[in-house]
Amino acid sequence: MRITILGGGGFLGRRLARRLAADGVLRTAGGERRIEALTLFDLAAPAPVEAPFPVRTLGGDVADPAALAAAIPPGTDVVFHLAAVVSAAAEADYDLGLHVNLQGTLAVVQACRALPAPPRVVFTSSVASFDGGQEARLPDDARQLPTNSYGAQKAMGELLLHDATRRGLLDAVSIRLPTVIVRPGRPNKAASSFVSAILREPLLGLPAECPVGEAFALWVCSPRAAVEWFLHAAGMDTALLGADRGVNPPGRSATVAKLLEALADVAGPEARALVRHVPDPAVAAIVGEWPAAFTATRARKLGFAEQEPLDEVVRAFVDEDLAATRAERGL
Amino acid sequence: MRITILGGGGFLGRRLARRLAADGVLRTAGGERRIEALTLFDLAAPAPVEAPFPVRTLGGDVADPAALAAAIPPGTDVVFHLAAVVSAAAEADYDLGLHVNLQGTLAVVQACRALPAPPRVVFTSSVASFDGGQEARLPDDARQLPTNSYGAQKAMGELLLHDATRRGLLDAVSIRLPTVIVRPGRPNKAASSFVSAILREPLLGLPAECPVGEAFALWVCSPRAAVEWFLHAAGMDTALLGADRGVNPPGRSATVAKLLEALADVAGPEARALVRHVPDPAVAAIVGEWPAAFTATRARKLGFAEQEPLDEVVRAFVDEDLAATRAERGL
Structure with a gap:
């Protein structure tokens, strides 16, 4: 093949x-x-x-x-x-x-x-x-x-x-x-870049800005x-x-609050405290139009795998990508 | 302008x-x-x-x-x-x-x-x-x-x-x-060309072949x-x-039978008798997938005009396009 x-x-x-x-x-x-x-x-x-x-x-x-x-x-x-x-x-x-x-x-x-x-x-x-x-x-x-x-x-x-x-x-x-999290490396030009940033940056010990409120929901994987x-x-x-x-694969609908909760579960409240809410209307205008959830019924029937829980997603980033990201960014 | x-x-x-x-x-x-x-x-x-x-x-x-x-x-x-x-x-x-x-x-x-x-x-x-x-x-x-x-x-x-x-x-x-009828001139390469042909050709005194059955419905205008x-x-x-x-503009859902009825209303049963049913699987495969009707609710609310009845459509072709079509085709 x-x-x-x-x-x-x-x-x-x-x-x-x-x-x-x-x-x-x-x-x-x-x-x-x-x-x-x-x-x-x-x-x-x-x-x-x-x-x-x-x-x-x-x-x-x-x-x-x-x-x-x-x-x-x-x-x-x-x-x-x-x-x-x-x-x-x-x-x-x-x-x-x-x-x-x-x-x-x-x-x-x-x-x-x-x-x-x-x-x-x-x-x-x-x-x-x-x-x-x-x-x-x-x-x-x-x-x-x-x-x-x-x-x-x-x-x-x-x-x-x-x-x-x-x-x-x-x-x-x-x-x-869906929006893929947690992306390693640096923020990129995706409007949804912040969704990874609010997890990755605190895990690197760095502050992060969240352009939408805690109740804002995203379809992630x-x-x-x-x-x-x-x-x-x-x-x-x-x-x-x-x-x-x-x-439409079986992603997960997650609020910013749930994402930050998973961050705190893995890295403690001090990591979560590094995220500040700084509204960004330009980003909110783009991601605010995206649907927050899908039924994904057909994909499940077709055998597309389920998404793991959010804390496992954060933990996998720590295990697999944190060291390389730190090295890449000279931290 | x-x-x-x-x-x-x-x-x-x-x-x-x-x-x-x-x-x-x-x-x-x-x-x-x-x-x-x-x-x-x-x-x-x-x-x-x-x-x-x-x-x-x-x-x-x-x-x-x-x-x-x-x-x-x-x-x-x-x-x-x-x-x-x-x-x-x-x-x-x-x-x-x-x-x-x-x-x-x-x-x-x-x-x-x-x-x-x-x-x-x-x-x-x-x-x-x-x-x-x-x-x-x-x-x-x-x-x-x-x-x-x-x-x-x-x-x-x-x-x-x-x-x-x-x-x-x-x-x-x-x-x-929708499929626009009655097209003047000659048959063209649209899969729906027959929908005009079964009206136009008999009005010219010529035979026509219909590739689908009488019950077949089309969305026309x-x-x-x-x-x-x-x-x-x-x-x-x-x-x-x-x-x-x-x-989706307010066209009209019409069966082949209704189209041929309109033809007979305008040009008599002898015109209708010029249409023979000759199944064409290639054409039927294309037009058979097209939806036969739309609700067209939004277009009506937005002021898009209603479609006239089928016999008026046939009569308008006779009044406006038949002589030119005859001339163009040397009939």
Whole structure:
């Protein structure tokens, strides 16, 4: 089995690559299949990972057909398409968002279409492709009426992959990812960056600002759950999905208060005391439109794993990512 | 008021141009406004129309930024974006459909964005952007899960215009057109071409083949109603639409039997006898997925006009288009 990760240098791309390297196989509906090759593609060539199979790393523009043809060579069985310009960045730079999120996904379709056999494509769509806000608990067939350019471009990408699947050019599963916490490293340009920051920064002994109130609810998931969902989507029998290739995975609806409670459980009240509430209307305007909850009934039936409790999410960050984050930031 | 019609050489584009020429004004929420200039744009420069204002005609590729900049000059108040590759053609040629229907709409956004003030954009989306089939009677917030590439590209175009509207780059109204009957001229590459053909061909004294059974229901509208909707969308107060710029207009759900009954009412049983049932699984597979009815509640509240009865639709074709169709086809 030959696998490509687009966005392979990103936070989730690297975790996924390490997991594939550790497993050496992909569990599919037809049984375990040995991984023969992995390509990691990102804007700059990602650092390689140690693996029991060859790992290629490539740098390039995801919207460039030649770069994509190199990243998705003949024989590719699975493409994880995680390459994206995130929410606040796509809002700030409209052309960049269209280029990467829309034209990039179109280039993925064209590269897959050139293969002798249609590959599985696992696409990271987003909770940001929906509206509804704090009161929403969206059903599986909810309409996508995005309130930000990132979400609109993700919804367009889903339509493109949905139609390409119907045409037999590829075999897509689009996972509408919740806000992923706890992100290591530094704050990024996602409007939801604060959700990780209010946990990560105090764990580093640093202050953090929370732009929304304690009662504000978010649909979140852990990096561990996200990677489990990617692997499940890569190996599942897609006949079970029928024509509808969009999946709302079983994330968790959490208020800021609950997140801070989990922080206090793991790191004590002094960690929690490092979080100050500093309203930010620009951030609140974006994340305030995102639905706070989903039923996620279909995904559960399809075998997408449940999300672990919030304190375990925080503890996993401490165990797996805190030291590296500290080192990366020179703390 | 300066107006551009993209797809100005097509069936609906030409009817719309003639109507604007006859009216000389556009009714808007703020009162009547005199039309100062009209640009008709199509792949080949459309024939001019007689009008009390200057009419420019331009030929070019709708996905070409330079061509669009010429077609949508500074000062443009309203753009009717009717340029499209229709359903069966977009299904047969995937790249052509993406080029015109997706990249073309992106070029419209970029051309509008370059204007000093955001123009009104009236976009023809389609019933083909929905699924549901014969049993469906879709509510206004129905999800678009297209079953053909044309519909997928139209739904993507809607998302693009929805987001561009939110960003203040333009001010869009997307009308999901029913199957428009009776189209003059010759059969075209729309999967729904037969719906016009089973009325038009017998009125010309010619035989016609119907690929679906008499009980098969379609969501239809007349060219007259479509033009009324375009004009209403061009002049309405879009604040009433809020963020949701997609409109399911009040078409009519009609079975093949009802259409043939209207034909017999207007032209006698001998006209109806010219229609033979010849099942075509390829056509049935496409149109069989389209919803047969919509509630269209929101559009009615927003003042979109009701559709006239079917016999009036057939009679209007006889009065307005039959002689020209006869001449065009040398009959």
